[in-house]
Amino acid sequence: MSMAGAWRRILRAEWIFHSFLVLVYLALAVLLLRVTRGEKERIRLLAHSEAEHALFSAATAMRNGLPAEEAAGGRLLGLGSYDAEGRPLERFGTAPAQVEAAGEWRWHTEYLLEERRRTVSILQQVGRPPRPRPAGAQVEAPSPRRFPRFLYAEVQAAELWRRERLLDFSLGLWLLLSSAVMASVYLLYRRGARDRRRLEEQKQLVHLGEAARTLSHEIKNPLAAIRLRADVLARFVRPEGEEDLRVILQEVDRLRELTDRIGDFLKNPLGDPEAVELAGFLREALPLSGRRVRLEAAEPALVRFDRDRLRSVVDNLVRNALQSDPAGGEVLVRVLAGKAGRAGRAGKAGKAGATLSVLDRGQGIPQAIRGQVFEPFFTTRPEGSGIGLSITRRFVLAAGGGIRLLAREGGGTEARITLPRWRE
Numbered sequence: 012m013s014m015a016g017a018w019r020r021i022l023r024a025e026w027i028f029h030s031f032l033v034l035v036y037l038a039l040a041v042l043l044l045r046v047t048r049g050e051k052e053r054i055r056l057l058a059h060s061e062a063e064h065a066l067f068s069a070a071t072a073m074r075n076g077l078p079a080e081e082a083a084g085g086r087l088l089g090l091g092s093y094d095a096e097g098r099p100l101e102r103f104g105t106a107p108a109q110v111e112a113a114g115e116w117r118w119h120t121e122y123l124l125e126e127r128r129r130t131v132s133i134l135q136q137v138g139r140p141p142r143p144r145p146a147g148a149q150v151e152a153p154s155p156r157r158f159p160r161f162l163y164a165e166v167q168a169a170e171l172w173r174r175e176r177l178l179d180f181s182l183g184l185w186l187l188l189s190s191a192v193m194a195s196v197y198l199l200y201r202r203g204a205r206d207r208r209r210l211e212e213q214k215q216l217v218h219l220g221e222a223a224r225t226l227s228h229e230i231k232n233p234l235a236a237i238r239l240r241a242d243v244l245a246r247f248v249r250p251e252g253e254e255d256l257r258v259i260l261q262e263v264d265r266l267r268e269l270t271d272r273i274g275d276f277l278k279n280p281l282g283d284p285e286a287v288e289l290a291g292f293l294r295e296a297l298p299l300s301g302r303r304v305r306l307e308a309a310e311p312a313l314v315r316f317d318r319d320r321l322r323s324v325v326d327n328l329v330r331n332a333l334q335s336d337p338a339g340g341e342v343l344v345r346v347l348a349g350k351a352g353r354a355g356r357a358g359k360a361g362k363a364g365a366t367l368s369v370l371d372r373g374q375g376i377p378q379a380i381r382g383q384v385f386e387p388f389f390t391t392r393p394e395g396s397g398i399g400l401s402i403t404r405r406f407v408l409a410a411g412g413g414i415r416l417l418a419r420e421g422g423g424t425e426a427r428i429t430l431p432r433w434r435e
Contacts, residue, residue, distance in 0.1 A: 025204050029197070036193050040186065047182050051175060058171050062133040066090075066164040086167040088130060092159035105165045110134060112161070129172040132165040227270040234270075238263050273398065280409035282317030286433050289314060289346045289365060296325055297344060304329060304342045312348035312365035313433040320406040327399040328369040328426045335373025335424065343370040349432065364412070364431040372423040381416055 069090050091106030093099055098109060137159060241260050248256050290308035297304050325344075332342040347366040376384060383389050385404045390397030407414045412430035419425045 028200055032193060032197060039189065043182065043185060047178055050178055054171050054175050058131045058168050062131045062164060062166050065166040066133055066135060066162055069164060070162060087164060088167060089165040091163040093161040095160040100159050106163050110161050110163060129169045130165050131168045134161060134163050136160060137162055227273060230270050234263050234267050280405040282320045284315045284317050284410065287314055287316050287318060287321060289367060293344060296322055303333060303339065304344060306344050308346040310348045312346055314365050314430040315433045316410050324403045324406050327403045331399065332369050332371035335371050340372040364429055367428040369426045370419050370423060375418060375422065375424050376416055384416060
């Protein structure tokens with residue numbers, strides 16, 4: 012399977028899993044909300060039923076000449092009876108001084124839930140509706156006794172309110188825990204997907220490495236033969252053919268260097284790391300780069316890096332710096348030693364690890380392509396291979412560091428590498 016096909020398969024599987032996870036979470040949340048709403052409605056109906064029972068018990072007690080306060084198991088807070096105009100006939104406790112009478116006769120019961128007081132109140136209309144008098148019937152004298160038309164009762168419902176609050180708390184806790192579980196499952200899956208992508212990349216790199224090694228071997232043998240024949244021809248070539256021979260030798264060397272760089276790119280980026288003192292290492296390596304390179308290292312900085320790969324990193328950066336300045340300006344290599352620990356992104360010695368910077372006075376790198384220069388085979392020079400900076404970045408990241416390209420003050424570019432200090 013190709014790399015693109017493998018990536019599409021992994022991304023499709025991730026999308027399916029994410030969609031399934033979201034649907035499951037939403038379905039469970041909707042189900043729980045419906046169950047909670049139904050349970051709350053049941054609690055409210057139970058509160059209404061208890062209020063009606065308390066009102067009936069109080070009315071029965073009053074009809075039997077018993078104290079209404081003792082009705083409903085002592086949970087009755089207020090009781091009152093009111094005439095058709097809403098004026099009180101009898102009341103005690105929290106019963107209001109007057110109730111609002113209905114404009115027209117209708118059987119109705121009103122409930123009021125007092126969350127602050129944790130009580131439930133009921134106002135119920137009682138009695139018989141007035142009947143129209145037959146034509147010619149005598150009008151009876153009004154009775155001095157007023158009959159109740161409304162009954163009011165207020166009952167304690169603290170236990171029901173506690174159950175409702177517990178239900179709300181349980182709902183919130185479930186949503187919180189389920190969100191945490193879903194997030195954990197999502198993160199675990201993302202980690203597994205990342206590992207699968209890395210494994211797929213490693214497989215592709217292994218196949219690519221095998222093909223590249225075979226191709227490099229097949230290229231190097233003819234190149235060696237061409238180089239050998241060209242050296243022999245150099246003894247007999249006429250002056251007018253020396254330029255052509257020089258081009259042949261130059262292109263042979265360039266192809267051989269390219270095959271070597273491809274081999275570096277495909278090798279294990281970590282290598283065999285060991286403790287390396289940057290200043291001393293650079294004092295040995297930089298003289299090979301020529302007189303245009305100057306080293307600044309105020310204090311020793313110990314890092315953990317494979318020596319061969321570190322040499323490749325320095326060679327790539329210094330070579331790019333030298334080639335970027337056609338005027339032949341000086342290249343500065345600077346080492347700053349910071350605190351031991353993890354390398355930071357700032358590249359400041361006082362806050363992060365050791366910093367290795369290569370500074371030139373070349374033309375600089377446009378901001379638009381600064382993020383592409385580390386991609387394999389990306390180059391702005393016709394004679395460049397476009398693989399040096401990619402190799403450099405792989406080696407630096409494998410060592411736990413970071414690399415950035417910055418605009419140098421006054422013109423030019425700074426390639427800044429930040430590496431964790433080695434703990435002795």
